[in-house]
Amino acid sequence: MDSLPNEVLMFIAECLPSAWDVLSFVQVNRKIHNAFHDFQHSVYNRYFGGISLLWAVREGEKRLVKKFLLAGPAWRPGTMKSMYLERALLQSIQISHAGITTILIQSDEIQDSLRSSAVLNRILIDFAVRGGYETILMILASMKVEEMDPGNVISQMDA
Numbered sequence: 001m002d003s004l005p006n007e008v009l010m011f012i013a014e015c016l017p018s019a020w021d022v023l024s025f026v027q028v029n030r031k032i033h034n035a036f037h038d039f040q041h042s043v044y045n046r047y048f049g050g051i052s053l054l055w056a057v058r059e060g061e062k063r064l065v066k067k068f069l070l071a072g073p074a075w076r077p078g079t080m081k082s083m084y085l086e087r088a089l090l091q092s093i094q095i096s097h098a099g100i101t102t103i104l105i106q107s108d109e110i111q112d113s114l115r116s117s118a119v120l121n122r123i124l125i126d127f128a129v130r131g132g133y134e135t136i137l138m139i140l141a142s143m144k145v146e147e148m149d150p151g152n153v154i155s156q157m158d159a
Helices: 006-016 019-026 028-033 037-047 051-059 062-071 080-094 099-104 108-116 118-132 134-142 153-158
Strands: none
Touching: 006 118, 019 028, 019 037, 028 037, 028 051, 028 062, 028 118, 051 080, 062 099, 080 099, 080 108, 080 118, 099 134, 118 134
16 A cells, blocks of 8 residues: 555545545555545544544644634534534634634634524633633723623623
């Protein structure tokens, strides 16, 4: 298998029927594993929801967060997949990582969730207030999350 070109190996990997087969295939040897590192992450993202996204947020990997948002499955509010996105946003606020919070809030997928859930908005603001993360509160305020916050917690913070 070492003598096969990467294009042929990629074709084989894309034709495998399940995520477990793909993940086993890329584990065959170090060359294949290294060559298909990005492909392996996209398979994780496609088949296992946002687990990769959660890991990237926890590790503070802004580049990977952007990549997983672009390569991820179709996020729809109220589905299991959107729960991973919302959890990733909460986690980025909890660890006070302003860069990742900005990336996640600016994504169209989370904007749909924010528009459809006043509860999510209150939770985001509550996380930021409890942690004392002024930078995160400023990001939430700049993204007009406060308009969706019935309790006006952000405006009360300024007083």
